[in-house]
Amino acid sequence: MMSAPVDLRNASSGAGKSTTVDAQIDPVAIPPMPDYNGRTLAYTATAAIITSGVFQGIFPDWMLWLIAGALTWPHIAHILTRRTFLRHSPRIRQKMLIVDCLIGGGFVGAIGVVAIPSVSVMLMLMFSCLIIGGFRQWVFGSVFMTASLFIGLAIFGPAESFQAPLITSILSLLATGLYICVTAFYSHQQARALMMAKTQIQNQREQSIALSHKLSKYLSPQVWQSIFTGERDVRLETQRKKLAIFFSDIKGFTELSEEMEPEALTELLNHYFNGMSEVALKYGGTIDKFVGDSIMVFFGDPTSRGQREDAFACVSMAIEMRKHMKIMRQKWRSQGIKTPLEIRMGISTGYTTVGNFGAENRMDYTIIGKEVNLASRLESLADPGEILVSYETFSLIKDRIMCRDKGEITVKGFGKPVPIYEVVDFRRDMGPNRSFLEHEHSGFAMYLDSEKISERERQAILTALEDAADRLRQEEEIR
Template sequence: MPGYMNATDSSQEPRSGSALDDAPKAIPPLPDFNGRVLGSAAFCAIIVAGVVDGIFHQNMLWLLAAGLVWPHAMTLISRRIDLYRQPRIHQYLLLGECIIGGAVIGLTGLTPVPALAMTLMLMFSCLIVGGIYLWFYGTLLLSAVAGLVVGLMGVTDDFTTPVLTSVVSLLGTGIYICVTAYYTHIQARSLLAAKGQIQKQREQSIALSDKLSKYLSPQVWQSIFTGERDVRLETRRKKLSVFFSDIKGFTDLSEEMEPEGLTELLNNYFNEMSEVALRYGGTIDKFVGDSIMIFFGDPSSRGQKEDAQACVSMAIDMRNHMKIMRQRWRSQGIRTPLEIRMGISSGFVTVGNFGAENRMDYTIIGKEVNLASRLEQLAEPGQILVSYETFSLIKERIMCRDKGEITVKGFGRPVAIYEVIDFRRDLGPNRSFVEHEHAGFAMYLDSGKICERDRNAILEALEEAADRLREEESDR
């Protein structure tokens, strides 16, 4: 007797690799019990009509009891073994019903109309519950069993079907198909509504996560939302490279500018420096006043040496970019010279989530953090100071100058420090950059970053400036 299985999520099921396992898990339209009751009632009505018309043997009336008990028995079994959580078992159960249905069809002697009606109901159930795969296996089993029973019991002598049996068969099949089609329509509408709601919630979640991502470094946000890291109070020891910077002259500028203009300038500075940091893979920890704290090596790391080199490379790029920003600010009427100073230290720190269960801060603590902050405070405008540990990791690629030793709280011995000069490849006659800054003139040229499209425009601008200076010189 055909019945329909309740929809469940099959994503957690183990796959056995059989062809039936690959069948699409279509969501059935009728509850399990109701579907079986309707199918069993149609089967029983066809058998009764056939017995009344005399084309079926009276012994087939015992199938009425089985048809009445079947839905209740299957519901009881389903509850006991929790079949509602196993869609594949539901499909196997429907295949069992195809076997029983094939036997009943065989007992009818393949009387055309009743046999066709029962077959249609069973195949319709297979198509909806399991798609073409279940329909194929169901048809195969039904045909095999019906053929076996017919081989044992024989085929009907008269292939004409009386009116009553034909009417009941067609009416029962029609009602079964119409009712299940109606439930399919209702469920399809419900699924569409649910899909729309899920899509709406998904868009809201994306918008919310995008807003929340502004408060976290991209690396931290990604590790949380991809499930790589749990949001709980936990820390670990790890070797990182820590960077601090601030703006020399910012305090004087804050006394000259209005708060609104100062805020806009500071946000613009933070925005551009953040882009530089992210380009090198740095994790932005926090902004404090005009200071920036960044670290390399967590939550993702390319190795201690690569992290240190990326950190110092970022600092050099920031120092160079500050010259471009200074020209822009000068054109906006800001005359106070703003210089960036930076400190970098490498070593073991404690990194992770600090705070309370309901309010956490992903940050780092340790003496290397204090050392980087101290180096930033000691640095002159435009200077990058690094610890000996950082120097040992970057010295092959970056030229540094020994600046002696300093005493730092938390360190038992004086700490050797070094000043970053530049990349070794950019030193000497083959360097890719040229820079000059005087009253009324500022230029920063990095030929390695100029594309062919901009080269002619830059040459024309330089020639025009040179012609102007020559004309003024000749007029004197």
């Protein structure tokens, strides 16, 4: 007299969710119990109750005709919901269950509310309402069932006795128990299926996350983030933007590559790229590519803090890279690499074309334009340890970074000579109150950034400096 609440395809309220779950479950391994089977079981149980009641004389003989209706209705309902326009109706299962509640309530009223058979039919209805539609469906089902019950009771009147014979009562309870047990079993199976699907979906999600993190190693974090959050489509498209472009390479790397074994050279280069990449990401730079010993980074896309801040972040990154190179050089020297490797850098700011270049099946997120060529030219003109910037960059950073005029150069693509400047240091780090100090000689190297030193580290550094000073004084006295 009602539909089974265990069709997995309708277990999720959202179409997208149901599609995901269906894709994870083997329908052969966990067979669903569709509405048709559940309704057939319920109405067959009701037909058995009617047959027993008529033959025991508690139901009128004309109710034998209801047996045919009880055995026919599930097939009619199946045709209506699967092969007619009703199949497109939203929440069709809940609507058909309301019809079942109307029929069930009318039947209970027609038999005069005989206790055990009436309770059995009402239990099957309420059980289905709660599982299929929850409390809301239970309320609606109860209202419609009660209404049809009173209508039937008004037409046929109450039974002479509300007590049913023993056989009819036992049969009613067995039929109801069988229906509840069967539907509960399939509900349990479907619940297990949903849990398995949830577990599989979670595993696939974790695998996808792990894979995406692996793929992110081949993309700049900003680009990867914009793609995986849906902010940027993966298609061939470009746009014009004003960016700060950075180029660097290692002076003396070619000579070093002739002296070192390929394995050791690869380890050194990876160590260098790793350290410089950390600095670039710290300042929000988009790492474009590594070519040989060169690094290309740009600021202003896919995220930007404004032209002035982008340029300042780019030059700040270059200054820290220059400082970081001193630390790396000391480490390489301790490993037996005596060639004095120096980094040289060039920075320009201007409008470039940025976006995805290439083919539909192989893209590269990069930038092109004359400003890119200018940054590369500045890098090639820089002396070891020098940072050269264009006039556009200088005009954006000069309030916070000290620069020295280096004259003009002629660059292909520019109609006039281009003024260039050498970056000296942060203005805050110049003068007697500067936070950064460095000295490097044969057998001695010192790199000090007082702003980054904690109180605990400060004492250890002072102790080490005092020990070093005492040692030098002792050797001086001996001489």
